[in-house]
Amino acid sequence: MVPTIIVHGGAGDIPESRVEGKLKGVKLAAVIGQRILSEGGSALDAVEAAVVSMENDEYFNAGYGSVLNVNGEVEMEASIMSGKDLNVGAVTLIKDFLHPISIAHKVLTDSPHSLLGGEGAKLFALEKGFTTVPPESLISQHARAALNSFLQHGEFGRTEIGMDTKSDVGTVGAVALDSNGHIAVATSTGGMSGKAVGRIGDTPQIGSGTYADDYVGGVSTTGHGETILKYCLAHSIIKLMENGKDASAATKMAVEGMTKRLNNTAGAITLSKNGDVGIHFSSQRLAWAYIKSNKLFYGINHDEVFEDDVSL
Amino acid sequence: MVPTIIVHGGAGDIPESRVEGKLKGVKLAAVIGQRILSEGGSALDAVEAAVVSMENDEYFNAGYGSVLNVNGEVEMEASIMSGKDLNVGAVTLIKDFLHPISIAHKVLTDSPHSLLGGEGAKLFALEKGFTTVPPESLISQHARAALNSFLQHGEFGRTEIGMDTKSDVGTVGAVALDSNGHIAVATSTGGMSGKAVGRIGDTPQIGSGTYADDYVGGVSTTGHGETILKYCLAHSIIKLMENGKDASAATKMAVEGMTKRLNNTAGAITLSKNGDVGIHFSSQRLAWAYIKSNKLFYGINHDEVFEDDVSL
Numbered sequence: 205m206v207p208t209i210i211v212h213g214g215a216g217d218i219p220e221s222r223v224e225g226k227l228k229g230v231k232l233a234a235v236i237g238q239r240i241l242s243e244g245g246s247a248l249d250a251v252e253a254a255v256v257s258m259e260n261d262e263y264f265n266a267g268y269g270s271v272l273n274v275n276g277e278v279e280m281e282a283s284i285m286s287g288k289d290l291n292v293g294a295v296t297l298i299k300d301f302l303h304p305i306s307i308a309h310k311v312l313t314d315s316p317h318s319l320l321g322g323e324g325a326k327l328f329a330l331e332k333g334f335t336t337v338p339p340e341s342l343i344s345q346h347a348r349a350a351l352n353s354f355l356q357h358g359e360f361g362r363t364e365i366g367m368d369t370k371s372d373v374g375t376v377g378a379v380a381l382d383s384n385g386h387i388a389v390a391t392s393t394g395g396m397s398g399k400a401v402g403r404i405g406d407t408p409q410i411g412s413g414t415y416a417d418d419y420v421g422g423v424s425t426t427g428h429g430e431t432i433l434k435y436c437l438a439h440s441i442i443k444l445m446e447n448g449k450d451a452s453a454a455t456k457m458a459v460e461g462m463t464k465r466l467n468n469t470a471g472a473i474t475l476s477k478n479g480d481v482g483i484h485f486s487s488q489r490l491a492w493a494y495i496k497s498n499k500l501f502y503g504i505n506h507d508e509v510f511e512d513d514v515s516l
Numbered sequence: 517m518v519p520t521i522i523v524h525g526g527a528g529d530i531p532e533s534r535v536e537g538k539l540k541g542v543k544l545a546a547v548i549g550q551r552i553l554s555e556g557g558s559a560l561d562a563v564e565a566a567v568v569s570m571e572n573d574e575y576f577n578a579g580y581g582s583v584l585n586v587n588g589e590v591e592m593e594a595s596i597m598s599g600k601d602l603n604v605g606a607v608t609l610i611k612d613f614l615h616p617i618s619i620a621h622k623v624l625t626d627s628p629h630s631l632l633g634g635e636g637a638k639l640f641a642l643e644k645g646f647t648t649v650p651p652e653s654l655i656s657q658h659a660r661a662a663l664n665s666f667l668q669h670g671e672f673g674r675t676e677i678g679m680d681t682k683s684d685v686g687t688v689g690a691v692a693l694d695s696n697g698h699i700a701v702a703t704s705t706g707g708m709s710g711k712a713v714g715r716i717g718d719t720p721q722i723g724s725g726t727y728a729d730d731y732v733g734g735v736s737t738t739g740h741g742e743t744i745l746k747y748c749l750a751h752s753i754i755k756l757m758e759n760g761k762d763a764s765a766a767t768k769m770a771v772e773g774m775t776k777r778l779n780n781t782a783g784a785i786t787l788s789k790n791g792d793v794g795i796h797f798s799s800q801r802l803a804w805a806y807i808k809s810n811k812l813f814y815g816i817n818h819d820e821v822f823e824d825d826v827s828l
Contacts, residue, residue, distance in 0.1 A: 290746040290778060296716070297633055317715045318742045321609055322634040324714010402636010403629045404608070408716075411723040411748035430630045434602040436723035439748045443755045466602060 207241035208479045209380040210494035215427040215471030215487040216373025225263035226491040233257040234493040247380040247388035255305040255390045258376035262344040265374030269344040270394025272351040281408045282308045287387030287416035294408040297322040300336040305392045354398035377424025389422040405429030411439035427470025435462040455482030519553035520791045521692040522806035527738040527783030527799040528685025537575035538803040545569040546805040559692040559700035567617040567702045570688035574656040577686035581656040582706025584663040593720040594620040599699030599728035604630040606720040607637045612648040617704045666710035689736025691787045701734040717741030723751035739782025747774040767794030
């Protein structure tokens with residue numbers, strides 16, 4: 205199997221000023237993930253590393269740079285899934301760790317449970333040797349500005365489309381197929397600006413933000429969380445593929461079907477079990493990148509594909 | 517449309533001593549829900565009332581009588597979904613309210629979000645006028661005994677099948693179709709005995725514990741939570757029905773498919789948009805009841821259907 209990775213850096217009305225930074229970030233994440241795959245690493249390790257890279261980057265709404273809840277606090281969530289055995293690790297309501305996706309991966313490998321939240325997730329992370337960071341250290345200037353703008357003008361519950369600042373998009377995700385034919389998917393987010401304390405979105409809900417099944421493929425989604433979870437967007441794409449649609453057609457059908465039914469936007473990236481790619485977004489923009497045959501493909505607008513040579 | 521309701525009181529290895537109490541509880545819950553439907557009430561109100569009745573009953577693992585986490589605390593979760601618009605309300609990590617399903621219903625009607633957890637869920641509930649109860653008041657003698665038994669003999673992560681006490685099963689759920697043709701589903705649980713602090717199961721995850729879509733039908737599931745969420749059991753049943761399977765065949769196919777793939781058990785109750793019933797469980801027992809044409813049907817063992825006349 206030829207290993208492949210695809211990543212996204214969030215769907216939404218991304219302002220022009222953020223385009224370059226997001227493209228740089230998704231390209232880097234794809235290269236970091238692909239490097240692991242090309243050295244024989246697992247799809248799980250590749251998607252974690254790709255997401256970690258974007259969690260470090262203030263251009264994305266995950267880890268450092270996460271958007272803030274209505275009280276001005278970061279509350280992050282992340283999930284990771286292994287297509288081999290359908291194992292899941294996920295965390296939510298994380299306030300003081302830089303890399304929720306790494307804690308989620310540890311839940312997958314070390315916990316009898318799949319999803320841990322709040323204080324319980326923190327206890328688990330501390331037990332496993334993760335180090336807390338001061339919550340303020342996760343807050344970027346940009347996230348603070350986005351919250352202020354929301355508090356002045358926000359249209360609650362639709363913060364990822366049509367906002368004045370258009371700046372709180374940027375959930376990140378990665379889907380990889382490794383040389384052993386295993387698929388893994390990882391997704392991480394800070395949620396939406398001005399969200400209520402304790403709001404849990406689609407990202408940690410398996411079948412909504414994340415799904416992986418070696419017999420079919422893998423999907424990571426991004427966009428308006430409450431809309432994605434009502435539609436079980438990731439699982440809907442997987443089921444369309446299971447019923448014979450290819451990765452591209454299934455991704456388009458489900459994203460458009462969701463937007464038509466629920467009048468809100470999202471995007472998804474998909475790999476089939478054979479490494480075929482699906483990318484579709486009903487939002488204005490989605491930052492994405494993938495690597496195939498030593499070429500790096502990427503884009504952010506509709507009907508746009510750039511191509512670079514890549515050295516791993 | 518002839519209104520119908522079906523309820524369950526949990527899948528698992530239910531000990532003989534708990535059979536009668538569970539059957540009494542599911543029959544009562546079905547009658548309470550059907551009474552609302554027959555007076556022209558909504559499916560949402562009917563499933564909430566049916567679940568509230570079981571949350572009050574110590575024979576079920578929801579509300580009063582919820583099983584305890586490893587620290588001896590109650591942490592409950594619940595979800596409710598409207599098939600008309602796919603709206604969702606859900607809560608998790610609830611420690612000091614008697615009726616998580618009623619808070620979930622309020623999230624559906626009053627919050628821009630779908631799922632609230634922990635302190636944020638509590639803040640929301642207090643704002644909406646719900647009253648806290650002392651956490652100890654939710655603990656039954658039975659739940660305490662189940663935790664003690666788990667702490668001595670527990671097989672972690674498989675507490676709902678094969679446990680010595682076999683006593684911590686009893687997630688509750690209801691699916692209703694009202695006279696306007698709308699479907700709603702509600703599910704509520706205390707989780708599993710000895711679970712880690714902060715563990716979130718399948719119940720609040722839409723597509724796993726609960727799904728409703730007026731164009732297809734509604735499903736509530738019960739069983740080993742981590743297994744159900746990895747398989748997106750409720751959404752899997754909905755998708756099989758969307759692709760032409762009837763309620764009964766779809767429920768059986770998905771439950772058996774999950775158990776074959778993941779080697780753990782569950783049960784599900786289903787109504788199609790036409791009111792056709794599906795009931796299937798790979799566990800030893802599942803307490804269920806439904807009402808059709810003034811007859812109350814119920815059972816708890818495989819291949820067993822009892823029938824009573826019912827006066828509403």
